[in-house]
Amino acid sequence: MALVKNGKLLFNERPQDYPIPGKTTVYDESETIDLDNVPLNGGYLLKVLCVSLDPYMRGRMKDSKSYVGGFEIGKPLSNFGVGVVLRTEFDNVKVGDHVYYMGMPFQKYVILPNLENARVIKNEENFPWTVYTGVLGMPGLTAYCAWKEYSRAKKGEVAFITTAGGPVGSFVVQLAKADGLKVIASAGSEEKVEFVKNLGADVVFNYKTTNTADVLEKEGPIDVYWDNVGGTTLDAALANAALHSRFIECGMISGYNVDAPPIRNLMNIVGRQITMTGFIIGFIAEKYLSDFYTEVPKLIKNGTIKYKEDVTNGLEYAGHVMEAVQRGTNKGKAVVVVADE
């Protein structure tokens, strides 16, 4: 192989609202890499197989402190991804190992120095590698850990889960049903609504055609609210919160690309004695990691836990996928396959 192009998706300029492929991000093939001879300096060379596109990445495009590092103009985007080891000078990985890395740059080949923020995946169940960016990656962990940590779910309670067609929401729906809750779920297309119904949710609606507050008034009050949305949806949840309800604040995508409507019903947090907890998965995952990796792969393998991916082939299209994720037009966990093995 020797000298090959090392294609990259560069962060080109900050978006005004929604990211625009070719403007916010540009695909660049100007750099080459000598795969046989590039110096590893004690590290290892990965061929990137797939990278994840997630809503939270929009925050990293802002010119303000984000809770994770901001993207640098002129440098590749980065996010969770999986690669395979081509060469190594690092003792703890060997050629052919698959590595899951939190900061995978959006480029075809990368040299990593060690396993910090990375993990060798065994994949005994022989899943496609993309699964490790979704239900077995950050989104799956997000759903699993935060549900266990914050929901205090009791059988017979009512949960309202937003973005239920997405990788986090769809897993939460299944966790809530497994705990014996009545699940109200919202999604942004009829196709997603069908998928979520098949997961066992009790009440599923398309929030673009059905008023959220009306549904919650009829089907609530809600004991657990899984928020990926914020804005008017959060206000509707506050208006229909049960006494001592738990609001799990995972994200607020309604305010990522445009100004979110301000919140008007927060006063209910006092009267309804609501606990509202914001979290970032990296800070709470550790205590659940062992359970997660013992339990969840089996549940996926035997079909108990279902998931849906929206796979795009080609790193050059990652900017389009980024836009789709922000607009909610993706049809499942958005992942870009950069290369086959």
Added chain:
Amino acid sequence: MALVKNGKLLFNERPQDYPIPGKTTVYDESETIDLDNVPLNGGYLLKVLCVSLDPYMRGRMKDSKSYVGGFEIGKPLSNFGVGVVLRTEFDNVKVGDHVYYMGMPFQKYVILPNLENARVIKNEENFPWTVYTGVLGMPGLTAYCAWKEYSRAKKGEVAFITTAGGPVGSFVVQLAKADGLKVIASAGSEEKVEFVKNLGADVVFNYKTTNTADVLEKEGPIDVYWDNVGGTTLDAALANAALHSRFIECGMISGYNVDAPPIRNLMNIVGRQITMTGFIIGFIAEKYLSDFYTEVPKLIKNGTIKYKEDVTNGLEYAGHVMEAVQRGTNKGKAVVVVADE
């Protein structure tokens, strides 16, 4: 004594914004009571000594579900208060006992059936009875229990405490200082600011003349936020919240009488991983009651815990005090002395 007037402060009409004495409430002396012969039906006759006026009462004047019962038009207001037993047919109180009651009607004499929501006060320290509506009553319990339950305070952290000149805030300031925190405190007059400085708060400002967000930006970020205010103050706290900060949502008076400005910075709850907990003291007090009544009276007696009362004599002025509490023009814990012993 025999036949005496049983003066009452009646809820007359719902206020549009701030309650207006003589309009929202009217004082009525049309009823008499025969203290010697009025039938007790197994209960006991109390002479009401003092009643508390608290911000939350505004919510009970609304034509919507409040978290405690709404006031009924034409009936007396009611709230925490202390009375002395004049006659009894109830075994668990005797004549001369002092009873603290959660639902004390704003009237001179009342017959209670039992000790439900009531408690005989021993008052071994010989405090004025008004103290049992303030630092040793609901506001004191509110401060003490919620600080212990929700603050997770660690020495060296920074707390921001609103309405620090009031009975809840001023107690919280002292609890936070006792726990070794740096305390930023806001109050609504220079006189209150002086009082709070004397409690040991590190940074005290008059929020009417100094911009809250500026102070927090300079003195924060804040690890614990005690919210009695909501609105723009809460937004300023959200903008200056430390990672993993705790927001104790005790009240939001900025929205009790007029529409509160909506909240714009709630997105920070995710990025900063904030836990926000609303509570009502009646639901969390029980586990702390024994500690509270063992510990706090001594600390007050020996001067470790300081408090400030704003005492008004005469039930006929309770409507004026209600207005003052909503406008924040009271100078300490607002209490109305209905009668001397």
